[in-house]
Amino acid sequence: MNPLLRAEQAVLGSVLLDPGQLSHLDWLAPDHFDRPVHRALFAALRKLRADDHPALAADGAVPLSWVTDAVDEAGLHVRGLTAVYAHTLVSACPRPEHAPAYGRMVLEGAIHRSIAQHAVRLHQAARADALRGEVEGALHHADVLSGVLDDLARRWGTEPRPVAPAAPPVTAPPSPPPTVRADQVAEDERFLLAVLAEQPRAMGQVVGWLRPGDFADPAHGQLYRCLGALHHRGEPIDRITLLWEAQRRGLLADGMLSGDQVTAICDGVGPGSAEWLGEQVIRSSVTRTAVTSARTIRGLAENESLSPGQLINHALHALGPLDDVRTRWRTANGHSPPSPAPASSSNGPPPARVHAALARSTPHPIPPSSAPTRSAPGPAVVRSPSRGHS
Structure with a gap:
């Protein structure tokens, strides 16, 4: 028999044997039970307690009316419950005083089940948004899931904080994206790369919020990384310099890209x-990341060996990439100010490395068509547009 089923039966049996155990189970709710008949019976027992049933004041043996009244009350909301099953629940309880321990088992099962259900809803919403070219449904369900995780953490008595699992969870193979939409996403990515190669100044419009990982095609992401590297170093951007950068990074040797593709x-x-094309790319990245997060969280929830605290914290960690791409999506759409320019942050590359990179371009001045948006005599000013957009 399923251990969770045994735990649910033991909780109900303990309360039927000893009504006073309800005072130790205030943190347990009817919807924490998996089976509808158990949910209805636990709700009935709580109602009898709220109504000051005589059994609560009885000394010694519990009157039979406590059982029969609970069955009658629950029978108003669910079918199939009989007094015979109530006595089965009583016999399933080894020790009534262990009711809180049995209740924690029921809550643990509810936490796994609830997180799995919300992960499925997130997955479905993200797939639907991907087909429609939208993101709002996925982001809404991600917020709901995040709120559920915080609530469950409080119920379990743990501090919610993102923690990476020791080993990646086992998940089912990803479902292929809708063919029509996948073709459109690939076309948008190619068009964006072409525009950036043809109009180097345009890099300043997207480099602050678009990342290589936002591209569905890894080859496109690597090509965008090459464009970003050239832009970061203030070097000329055209098809030749782009091809050379791809070769320098080993993308031609390992077969990721070919000269004909570039x-x-x-x-x-x-x-x-x-900017518009970049928004299309990051929009698809939002739904794709939401699908990945949902599948990861569902895999975690189906791992019964994880404690509730571990499950909650690992699930919060799995939502991290979605939070990141959502923030950049909002920046791209003007909903929030862009992040501070990395050039002025302490996490930027060391000055010596920057000057060494710029030195590679000094023998050949940048052509006017490839110059950054803000022109200035010093290399430090040339680099500034590469760090964000306003």
Whole structure:
């Protein structure tokens, strides 16, 4: 028999044997029980207690009316409950005084079940948003899941904090994205890369919030990384320098990219808005990240060996990437101010490394068409647009 089922039966049996045990189970709610008949019976027992049932004041043996009245009350809300099953619950309880321990088992099962259910809803909302080209449904369900995790942490008596699991959870293979939408996402990524290669100034519009990991195609993400590196160093950007940077990073040798791919992306580009295209790319990244987070959390919830505290903290950690891409999505849409420019932060590259990178370009001045948006004689000013946009 399922251990969780035994725990639910033991809780109910302990209260049927000793009504006073309800005073030790105030933190347990009817919806924490998995089976509807158990939920209805526990709710009935709590109602009898609220109504000051005579059994609560009885000394010695518990009157039979405590059992029969509970069955009658629960029978108003669920079918199939009989006095025979109530006596089965009584026999399933080894020790009535252990009711709080049995109740914690029931709550633990409810925590796993609730987190799994909300992860499924997040997954479904993200898939639907991906098909429609939206993000609001996924972000709403992510907020709901985050609130559920905080509430469950308080009920269990633990401090909610993101903690990475020791080993990645086992999850099912990801569902393939809708073909039509996947093709559109790939086209948007290629078009964005072409615009950035053709209009180097446009990098300043997206570099502050768009990351290589936001691209669905890893090759496109690596090509964007190359564009970002050239922009960061203040070097000229065109199809030749882009191809050279890809070779320098080993992308041509390991088969991630080919020269023909780079040429095909750079050729035939028309006018386009890098900012608008970047928003399309990060929008798909939001729903894709939400799907990944949901699948990870569901895998964690289905791992019965995790304690509730571990499960809650690992689930919060799995929501971290979604929180990050959501923040950048809001920045791209003007809902919040852009993050401070990394160039002025203590986490930026050491000055010596920056000057060494810039030195590689000093023999050949940057052509006017490839110059950054803010032109200035010093290399430090040339680098400033690469760190954000306003």
